[in-house]
Amino acid sequence: MLSLTAAELERYARHIVLRDVGGPGQQKLKAARVLVIGAGGLGAPVLQYLAAAGIGTIGIVDDDVVSLSNLQRQIIHDTEKLGEPKVASAAEAIARLNPNVRVVPHPTRINGQNAMALINDYHVVVDGSDNFATRYLVSDACFYAGRPLVTAAVGQFDGSITLLKPFMQDDDGNYVNPTYRCLFPNKPEAGSIPTCTEAGVLGALTGLVGTLQALEVIKEVVGFGEGLIGRLLLADTLSMHFESIKYKRSPKNPLNGDNPKTWSEMLEEEHK
16 A cells, blocks of 8 residues: 655545545555546546545546637636647646646547557546547446446536446356446437537536546545445536436346457447
């Protein structure tokens, strides 16, 4: 277990006095490696709170640059960083916030060819992407890599978040937890759901949902509380109403059943 310096003990003092975190929990955070897909509306608060919490290594996957229209919600970036790669802008912001955090920039788009190599190098994955193709890809890759995934999505005024650990088995070797495909069996047709560019999105909403993602990661790393496994948390900010719905593992998807597809088969059929 990695030890904490005197400066780190002071920095994380409000964590350390929490009975469910303490010194051992903070050491777990320092030893953790978390991969964040996307440094945009969701990724921005995820990165800030994970860095502030003392996650030891944070990987950032994003191939975009900072634009003026991002700044209404992607608060890890600022006006001076316009035109700069988002991974570089985010890394600079994290360095100012917490120099103890090691940032690994991945200035690329995650795809079927690089997903496993990226994900295998981290303990937990956070999906802050803005499209279903990436969400299905990342969730499938995390299943095969055996990595917990905190995934979320936002609409104009609403958001959702869940924790996926479908690779876990019971004492008899049976998979028990649902996959992303159990929750969303059918991938929406391209263009059937408006993007935030087309429909708009409330900036503070992404901050709320992204912060919830960061909280779920911290709980997963330290090992306290109840994770959102098999539960989809829904937030409606127009009515300021929160609820969670339960969902179960279904045999009617490519990852379950008697003959589940392999990663190679998924690549060939789903993630070309």
